[in-house]
Amino acid sequence: MSGEPMNRGRAPIGLATLTGGNHAAAWATVRASVIGLVCVVLLFPIYWMVLNAIQPGAYTLRWPPYLSPQGLAWSNFAELFAEKPIAHWLAMSSFVAGIVVVATLVVVIPAAYALSRLRWRGRELLGLLLLFTQMMPGALVVAPELGLYRALGWTDNLAALAVVHAAFVVPLCTWILKTDGCNYWSAMLRVVLPLTRPGLVAVSVVAFFSSWNEYLFSSALITKSDLYTGSLGIATLITQLDTPIFVLMAAGVMFSVLPVAFYIAIQRHILAGITAGAVKG
Numbered sequence: 443m444s445g446e447p448m449n450r451g452r453a454p455i456g457l458a459t460l461t462g463g464n465h466a467a468a469w470a471t472v473r474a475s476v477i478g479l480v481c482v483v484l485l486f487p488i489y490w491m492v493l494n495a496i497q498p499g500a501y502t503l504r505w506p507p508y509l510s511p512q513g514l515a516w517s518n519f520a521e522l523f524a525e526k527p528i529a530h531w532l533a534m535s536s537f538v539a540g541i542v543v544v545a546t547l548v549v550v551i552p553a554a555y556a557l558s559r560l561r562w563r564g565r566e567l568l569g570l571l572l573l574f575t576q577m578m579p580g581a582l583v584v585a586p587e588l589g590l591y592r593a594l595g596w597t598d599n600l601a602a603l604a605v606v607h608a609a610f611v612v613p614l615c616t617w618i619l620k621t622d623g624c625n626y627w628s629a630m631l632r633v634v635l636p637l638t639r640p641g642l643v644a645v646s647v648v649a650f651f652s653s654w655n656e657y658l659f660s661s662a663l664i665t666k667s668d669l670y671t672g673s674l675g676i677a678t679l680i681t682q683l684d685t686p687i688f689v690l691m692a693a694g695v696m697f698s699v700l701p702v703a704f705y706i707a708i709q710r711h712i713l714a715g716i717t718a719g720a721v722k723g
Contacts, residue, residue, distance in 0.1 A: 488698075491691050491694050491695060491698075492691075492695055493509075493510075493511060494687065494688060494691040495518055495519070495688065495691040495692040495694070495695045496511065496514055496515065496516070496518075497511050497512055497513055497514065497515055498512070498513050498515040499515075499518075499687075499688045501513065502687070502688065518688045518689050518691065518692040519692045519695075519696070521686075521689055521692075522689050522692045522693055522696070526675065526679070526689075526693070527675070528672075528675065528693060528696055530668075530670075530675075531670055531671060531672045531674070531675035531676070532672050532696065532697070532700065534600060534669060534670060534671045534672070535653075535654055535671040535672040535673070536700065537600060538600050538603055538604045538607065538653055538671055539607075539649075539650050539653040539654045541600075541601060541604035541608075542604045542607045542608045542611065542649050542650070542652070542653035543646050543649045543650050543653075545604065545605070545608040546608050546611055546612055546615050546645060546646075546649040547642065547645065547646065547649075549608070549612050549616075550612055550615045550616050550619050550645055551619070551642075553612070553616045554616050554619035554620045557569050557616065557620050558620050569617075569620075572613035572616055572617065573613065573617065575610075575613045576613060576614055580610065580658050580659065581658060584658055584659060584662050587606060587659065587662070587663075588662045588663065591663055596663075597663050597664070597665065598663070598664055598665055598666045598669055599663075600664070600669055600671075602663070603659065603660060603663050603664060603671075604653065606659045606663065607649075607652060607653040607656055607659070608649070608653075610652065611648060611649045611652040611653070614648060615645040615648055615649060618641065618644055618645055618648065619641050619642070619645055643708050646708075647704075647705070647708065650701070650704065651701060654672070654673075654700075654701055655673065656673065657673040657674070657677065660673060660674050661674060661677070672697050673697075675693075676690070676693045676694065676697060679693060
């Protein structure tokens with residue numbers, strides 16, 4: 443035995459290494475804490491809505507309120523389906539959103555192709571104009587839009603309402619899909635479209651959620667109660683004399699079920715679709 447230390451030939455662990463490791467661990471802890479806090483802030487309203495929808499109202503009205511379920515009461519949902527046509531409202535929303543998705547894809551695919559691959563005068567200007575439309579609030583054009591629809595006799599028409607929804611979502615979706623062009627139409631149909639499925643999924647998600655959540659134009663163009671979409675129907679639960687908060691929360695839960703299920707079903711394609719074309723070799 444020579445008595446030499448066993449770690450001969452190894453570099454000693456310096457103070458800088460230990461300090462760097464401590465800083466990395468501390469930063470990771472801070473980052474995880476911030477992410478957790480943001481998640482709590484974003485998810486708490488959803489949790490509160492579900493909590494108030496499923497528990498007895500007496501616990502919700504208590505102060506300070508309970509933050510955990512104090513029992514289950516499905517009477518809120520029973521009252522909602524018995525007294526309000528929630529299923530019909532959601533069906534109307536699904537109908538409009540479906541038209542918007544199809545119409546958006548039909549318009550966006552050739553528009554993105556033209557902006558991406560074709561060379562024509564005014565292409566850059568049109569692209570900028572499409573981008574600028576996203577800065578214009580819908581309230582600015584709802585009055586002239588209503589006047590136009592009344593002149594054409596298109597009020598109380600769900601298909602016509604879908605046209606308005608699609609008109610506002612097409613510019614954004616065109617930019618999302620803009621990087622997926624090709625040189626020939628046949629190549630686009632047979633090669634590019636199958637390869638750009640994530641981008642098409644992202645466009646479909648944007649179009650669906652934009653139509654599903656829209657209220658301003660729906661309230662202006664739809665006046666017949668049998669044509670109410672989900673957003674319009676749920677708004678009728680809020681009155682000056684009485685607002686059944688527990689039924690309203692139950693309606694919010696039902697209104698969220700289909701979008702959440704839709705998102706879960708295709709969520710693995712969304713990130714790929716949003717980042718498609720961001721890095722091109």
